[in-house]
């Protein structure tokens with residue numbers, strides 16, 4: 121399948137996912153604006169996961185060498201990155217993890233995404249040929265990064281390409297404790313993102329690290 125790239129993979133969510141996928145046997149490439157930060161994050165993965173195949177590269181090099189790219193940038197950074205990277209992202213599997221939220225007076229709320237109803241739909245609009253799947257938006261980074269912690273809950277997937285959703289579901293199946301739930305159309309991404317705003321407010325209220333599980337699907 122080739123390597124799995126993480127744009128902005130030096131951050132909490134990208135590094136957490138990369139650690140988990142490296143432990144699951146995926147070869148990972150950590151992208152960063154800064155080559156030395158990318159190297160350092162890749163080294164952390166190789167140290168935490170003996171035998172891991174992990175390399176650090178500048179973001180644009182990371183996406184060039186991988187057909188599967190996880191976008192783990194802060195939502196406000198997405199439009200600018202997509203502008204410069206759209207050509208290189210064409211036709212790739214893009215896993216969008218971004219959640220556009222703001223925090224005011226101790227309350228998390230969804231932030232508007234310029235030109236689209238959700239971050240996932242923005243990615244698809246800017247790179248129409250890409251196979252975009254929104255995923256992992258409700259999974260907390262702290263738990264992903266703690267390799268001793270068991271993962272639990274559902275990863276809701278949405279995207280307009282059924283084969284791409286199936287590909288991401290197969291990736292989720294490599295992470296013990298997580299279950300992929302195929303939600304269908306990418307237009308669901310706006311609801312996934314809203315759920316994360318709720319989870320963040322719950323986290324503040326209960327000093328917790330919440331995620332979600334869907335009941336009633338059997």
Ligand SMILES: NC(=O)c1ccc[n+]([C@@H]2O[C@H](COP(=O)([O-])OP(=O)(O)OC[C@H]3O[C@@H](n4cnc5c(N)ncnc54)[C@H](OP(=O)(O)O)[C@@H]3O)[C@@H](O)[C@H]2O)c1
Pocket residue numbers: 127128129130131132133134135151152153154157158191192193194195196197201217218219220256257258259260261262316
């Ligand atoms: N944290 C969570 O629990 C969680 C859960 C679900 C979804 N998410 C989503 O996952 C994404 C990443 O979250 P995070 O907590 O890992 O974010 P983060 O740590 O704030 O940022 C991730 C990385 O993005 C790069 N970056 C930061 N600002 C940038 C800019 N203006 N332009 C280009 N690159 C920039 C940085 O890498 P370099 O400096 O190395 O380039 C940074 O390490 C976000 O969209 C978030 O909403 C997070």
